[in-house]
Amino acid sequence: MTGPVLRDWQSVRAEVLRRIHVRDWKPGDLIPNEADLASEFGCARSTVNRALRDIAQSGLLDRRRKAGTRVASNPVARATLSIPVMREEIEGVGRKYGYQLLSRSTEIPPVAESAAMQLTPDDALLHIRALHLADDRPFALENRWIDPGVVPGVTDAPLENISANEWLLQNAPYTHGEIAFSATVAQASDAPLLGCDTGAPLFVTERLTWDGTRAVTRVRILFPPGYQMRTAL
Amino acid sequence: MTGPVLRDWQSVRAEVLRRIHVRDWKPGDLIPNEADLASEFGCARSTVNRALRDIAQSGLLDRRRKAGTRVASNPVARATLSIPVMREEIEGVGRKYGYQLLSRSTEIPPVAESAAMQLTPDDALLHIRALHLADDRPFALENRWIDPGVVPGVTDAPLENISANEWLLQNAPYTHGEIAFSATVAQASDAPLLGCDTGAPLFVTERLTWDGTRAVTRVRILFPPGYQMRTAL
DNA sequence: AGAATTATTATGTGCATACATAAAATCAGC
DNA sequence: GCTGATTTTATGTATGCACATAATAATTCT
Secondary structure (H helix, E strand, O other): OOOOOOOOHHHHHHHHHHHHHOOOOOOOOEEOOHHHHHHHHOOOHHHHHHHHHHHHHOOOEEEEOOOEEEEOOOOOEEEEEEEOOHHHHHHOOOOOEEEEEEEEEEEOOOHHHHHHOOOOOOOOEEEEEEEEEEOOEEEEEEEEEEOOOOOHHHHHOOOOOOOHHHHHHHHOOOOEEEEEEEEEEOOOOOHHHHOOOOOOEEEEEEEEEEEOOEEEEEEEEEEOOOOOEEEEO | OOOOOOOOHHHHHHHHHHHHHOOOOOOOOEEOOHHHHHHHHOOOHHHHHHHHHHHHHOOOEEEEOOOEEEEOOOOOEEEEEEEOOHHHHHHOOOOOEEEEEEEEEEEOOOHHHHHHOOOOOOOOEEEEEEEEEEOOEEEEEEEEEEOOOOOHHHHHOOOOOOOHHHHHHHHOOOOEEEEEEEEEEOOOOOHHHHOOOOOOEEEEEEEEEEEOOEEEEEEEEEEOOOOOEEEEO
């Protein structure tokens, strides 16, 4: 039963995945330890380690010291979403990107915003509304609040030509963020901009990014009916 | 400039991230090569390699052989979505999970389904409609098609008690899949089940899973207004 | 000059070894 | 029996070395 020698970690990964797939190792099962697998495959333990670590990262294996490695019984599917800059998302599918700044002003935001950003309700923020176009048709409507106290240069940023997201990525550091996806219906004010009817279903993404303990920006983007966010599993 | 010695890869990662963050290394910049960093940090090159690989995986660094490693100029944000089984999603936030099988029958699916699953339009599939409940209130409405030719045991599966997803995870292997998220409005037929009004905005997830070249199952899940899918960035 | 060839270089990987660490399993003491 | 200390063990990681590979840079040839 000395199968072909598996020298590289990707082959080891493939073989382990195969065994899981054909149910040699069933959900919940404990699989042999790294040392045994290494000697079976004819490679170093570190190679097996790399392969198993990679699989574990995808959620298909559970690894715990001393307890060993077992096949996840409820493999929490983990999908990695790439969230590119709007321009790349559009140009990536061969369409022409367009950008249109609708408004830009410094205002006191609604309490919902200042609360989410953990600011006092009377802090003024830079408010930006913009439309992203694909082949000259509405692709997404952006509604963004930026704290100029955290991002000093914003007030002079050339946001007529470059989207706020792109400018911020280049100019404002951040440490972490949160994203939420949901659905809503088109308001009468937004519908014409998105080229849809009032009441039409819109896909919404909301992002809040932080630099340490300070909120940098909060953005809500509305996508017209038909938009899908897709990813591989 | 012999800072504190950084021995482990997580410290190295933290330090590299810090330098990116404080713009020592700006978007687009080429950073020193692994060997140099290793000697600066006082650790082995493989340790630096591990750290940089990890950062690159998150999208913040671009690495190419010979060309070197540079800070991504448009850091494509990569969010990892965990898509647990519905029961765990609900119990995970401390609510009581409930499951209710609405209907189960073998039918010829609409062409949209059979096309997506790459089947001939006259193949009969198992059709399941079910409601997931959180604290006895509607949480999600599931509409699923399963190819019994690919999953032999399904026709006898006890889908009154266990959700199809859980049963399939335990009993039907798959190799890969696709997910799409979108928005729609509640149909008159679905609204009462979801406890919302007709025309209310619904969040939709659609999943299609494959076992090699054969489609296993396709599911469309509707979430009532207010539902958000969240993740960290 | 332009094309084809060769050298150089940074990352990618494999391996053997050593030690660290978490957690299960066992044992000691009451 | 139960509790707490101790041992065992599987994974986690660091290291130095070697070689593979991709892609750029330099060189040679026509």
